Amino acid sequence: MNEHVANTRVLTAVLLLPSNLGSWHNLAGVPLLLRNALTLQRTGIEKLVIWTQSPVDDAEVWKLKQDPRLALKVEWVTHGDGLQDTRLLVLDGSTLLKKAEVVEAMAPANENRIDLSDFPFFPGELQQLLESQEKNLMAVVPPHKSSRLLTEKDFHAAEEQLLKTVGLGNDSPMDRLVTRFISRQLTRLFLNTSMTPNQITFLSLLIGLGSAWSFFQGTYSSGLIGALLLLVSAWVDCTDGEIARLKFLETPVGARFDILCDNIVHFFVFFSIGMGLFFQTGDPLYKLYGGLAVYGSLVSFMLLSGRIVQKKQAAGQGATSEASLTDQLANRDFTYFLLVMACIGRLDIFILLTAIGANLFAIYLMYKKWGRKTAGGN
Numbered sequence: 001m002n003e004h005v006a007n008t009r010v011l012t013a014v015l016l017l018p019s020n021l022g023s024w025h026n027l028a029g030v031p032l033l034l035r036n037a038l039t040l041q042r043t044g045i046e047k048l049v050i051w052t053q054s055p056v057d058d059a060e061v062w063k064l065k066q067d068p069r070l071a072l073k074v075e076w077v078t079h080g081d082g083l084q085d086t087r088l089l090v091l092d093g094s095t096l097l098k099k100a101e102v103v104e105a106m107a108p109a110n111e112n113r114i115d116l117s118d119f120p121f122f123p124g125e126l127q128q129l130l131e132s133q134e135k136n137l138m139a140v141v142p143p144h145k146s147s148r149l150l151t152e153k154d155f156h157a158a159e160e161q162l163l164k165t166v167g168l169g170n171d172s173p174m175d176r177l178v179t180r181f182i183s184r185q186l187t188r189l190f191l192n193t194s195m196t197p198n199q200i201t202f203l204s205l206l207i208g209l210g211s212a213w214s215f216f217q218g219t220y221s222s223g224l225i226g227a228l229l230l231l232v233s234a235w236v237d238c239t240d241g242e243i244a245r246l247k248f249l250e251t252p253v254g255a256r257f258d259i260l261c262d263n264i265v266h267f268f269v270f271f272s273i274g275m276g277l278f279f280q281t282g283d284p285l286y287k288l289y290g291g292l293a294v295y296g297s298l299v300s301f302m303l304l305s306g307r308i309v310q311k312k313q314a315a316g317q318g319a320t321s322e323a324s325l326t327d328q329l330a331n332r333d334f335t336y337f338l339l340v341m342a343c344i345g346r347l348d349i350f351i352l353l354t355a356i357g358a359n360l361f362a363i364y365l366m367y368k369k370w371g372r373k374t375a376g377g378n
Helices: 032-042 058-065 099-106 124-132 152-163 173-191 197-216 220-246 252-281 285-316 325-329 334-343 347-377
Strands: 012-017 047-052 073-077 088-092 138-141
Touching: 012 032, 032 047, 032 058, 032 099, 058 073, 088 099, 099 138, 124 138, 152 173, 152 220, 173 220, 197 220, 197 252, 220 252, 220 334, 252 285, 252 347, 285 347, 334 347
Parallel strands: 012 047, 012 088, 047 073, 088 138
Antiparallel strands: none
16 A cells, blocks of 8 residues: 555544434434534544445435535445545444544554444445555544434433533633533523524623613612622523534634623623612712723733633633633632622622722733733843
């Protein structure tokens, strides 16, 4: 065999579909076949060969090729013509593919343990091709029997497992302990609707603005309602990203829209808390505190927005990194502290601390951005 071909990175995947598989059974809002194809696309696969045990359904072919998320070149076959002298990655289409396992199998130096016994369907022609070619021309990812999706119960268990993995690598402690648990319940509901992630983001914005209006009223009960609405807004805000990741709908525009809406809510909430306290007490200092909280938050947003978008996208792809001081401070955990302060009627403490903290954080970010550059230049 050609040595150049043998060392080439895998660009072609062969997905084996047994005849009894419900390829178009929805799994977290995306049919199993399409979900596996999109997973392969994200690993760098450029061509997908779908080898079916039963005759090809033209309607299924059309449905897959028409999906706007799929950029792969897709070919449906029932024989192995044209697969010779091509580095192939062979996978079982009756299991839910995991990106990490696929990437590992694609590595040129990876020594794959080729075990065909667990495949519900492995054509003899492909097995002959496997035996006749050099070992490094074909990588086989053996399926796990326990992860095969054959019954309704199997699909339900797989969906539950997917829901447990929709968090981000840089989630805050309260996100992991509380927020994600609640947002996953909301995600289950939204998966059964046609709402897009951006529409869910807009819903979160409206709830957040409702929170700001409640704080603006300046009473104990309205402050408590405002704090609860802000928590709901934060939970829904988590849901939009979960839906985007589950349905392969992440976009840079969506990430920026999400960050923008988050900060609009925070600006209005801080301003409204200050105004509400002013109406309640008549003390103009609270207007100053609210204004300072908005100013510090605005400066921080302008300095951090690009970084937050990049980190969200990286975390959404499974990248993990140790949370920096900036990450620890720029999160939504303050909403739980705000609820406690609203319950005990001490929003004055919250807005004072926020006015001071937001501006100290902004100064810290400016130092990181420009202070170190100046020091480095000298």
